[in-house]
Amino acid sequence: MKASQARFIAGSEAGSLLHIDLGALVSNWRLLRDRAGGAEAAAVVKADAYGTGIETTVPALHRAGCRTFFVAHLSEAIRARAVAPEATIYILNGLPPGTADVYAEFDLRPVLGSREEIDEWAAFCRAEGRRLKAAVHFDTGMNRLGLTVPQGLALKGDPRLADFEPALLMSHFASAEERDNPLNQRQIAAFSAIREAFPGIPGSLANSSGILREEKPHFDLVRPGYALYGGNPTPDRNNPMRPVVGLQSRIIQLRTVDAGDGVGYNWRWTAQTKRRLATLSIGYADGYPRPSSGIGASGEISERGMAIVAGRPCPFAGTVSMDLIIVDVTDVPENEVKRGDLVTLIGGDLTVDEVGRRAGTIGYEILTNLGRRYARTHRETEI
Structure with a gap:
């Protein structure tokens, strides 16, 4: 074999083997889907599907019925689109300046978390003459990404929302795995206020641990990530997930x-x-x-x-x-x-x-x- 030629390394030749149980992955998604009641169960596949591989994980979940995926970066979204042509794909890290045309080309949805991102997406949609879809992210306690709750409530009636279609309202738990942390109740209340301000738009708050909370803060869509891949979403209790x-x-x-x-x-x-x-x-x-x-x-x-x-x-x-x-x-x-x-x-x-x-x-x-x-x-x- 010439040095320039690459070939698949068989398991018998490899120094180490990584085994990925796609059956367990799908079983975990179904368990979380069922625990979410009537809410849609999406899947977070950022970081190369938590190390398991976008190109194998996304198709397996799509075959099982998952229709919405979340990634962190535009490059990940393009990879996911290649193996899931009809899926809904959101990009959690928002809208990098000057990239709106790429989102439109691949039918991707940015998660807009600032007034600047909303401005840019709305302006692009006006110029295109299309109300393209996006999620809007509200910060209810993480202090990381998203509009503050006052900024979010001030969006009600904002003319920019007529330029694009807000397809999802989002926030993110900071401590969902801590059952008694009072921040969880504050975040649920804050997000509920946002939801009331924008009736008719689906809402999403729960991550893996949030899905299993007693309050059932499922809203319209849940976003499991870590638990899909076998991690324990309830660290103070036995792990209900199968190892992947x-x-x-x-x-x-x-x-x-x-x-x-x-x-x-x-x-x-x-x-x-x-x-x-x-x-x-x-x-x-x-x-x-x-x-x-x-x-x-x-x-x-x-x-x-x-x-x-x-x-x-x-x-x-x-x-x-x-x-x-x-x-x-x-x-x-x-x-x-x-x-x-x-x-x-x-x-x-x-x-x-x-x-x-x-x-x-x-x-x-x-x-x-x-x-x-x-x-x-x-x-x-x-x-």
Whole structure:
């Protein structure tokens, strides 16, 4: 094969495998759809569908009945449009200056979150002689994007709303996963006031955690994201979602080190006794978080990175490097582990939430950092 020629890397040849269960993804969407009552269930597919791939995830959800998708960037929306020609696609990060013609070309809807964006979209629609659709975003407590509630209420009767079609009123929960946080009630009340000011326009407030709140703030459309991909939308309770992502990496070398030997860059892990180590073909260049590094002495670390080797949990030893992770496999019988074996880094008890916790971050970051070097496999059962 010439150096310039690219070819698909088979799973048997890959350093690491990313397994994506599209059947579980669809099952999660259906569960959230059913919990949303009569509201439409959309899907948030930003960040390359939370690392699972827009080109596979969007068609799977569309086949299951999902008709509305949310992305963050224009480039993501164009990719989604290519695989879902008839879907409704909203772009959460708004309307970059001078891009309205691209939105119109691909039949995309900006989420307008400022008076400047409303001005530009209305002016473009007037010039085109078409009332193109858009969402209008209201800030009810996040202080990130969107019109303030007073600015939103002041839009009532604004002539610019005659130039385009406000197809959706939106806001976003700041703390929906915290059941007793009073901010949730304030946001629901503020958004309800916005809805009353603009009767007849559908409203959307609930993210994944919001869908499962006791108040059922579903309005007309819900926007699940993280939970679709197996993350727990109710962190103080058992996860009702099915896992979607599994990650395995291949052992490329086994070795034994003596007591007192250090491992990895700067010897930040030290063997207290004779230990057997496995080196995995994965690192932070693949999106695996470097803060998962096993730092200290063997036998002292339990809350950092972990792999499941032959069914047994095994801690990381030393720093996560660019392309490699070292795992202490001393407790695995020698006849149960060999070069070439696949070990689990996401799967079973190592959920995306657990992997995030061990890295000092959140499962969202684990998912959205999933690398492009993995050989990806897809299951489409139960769709």
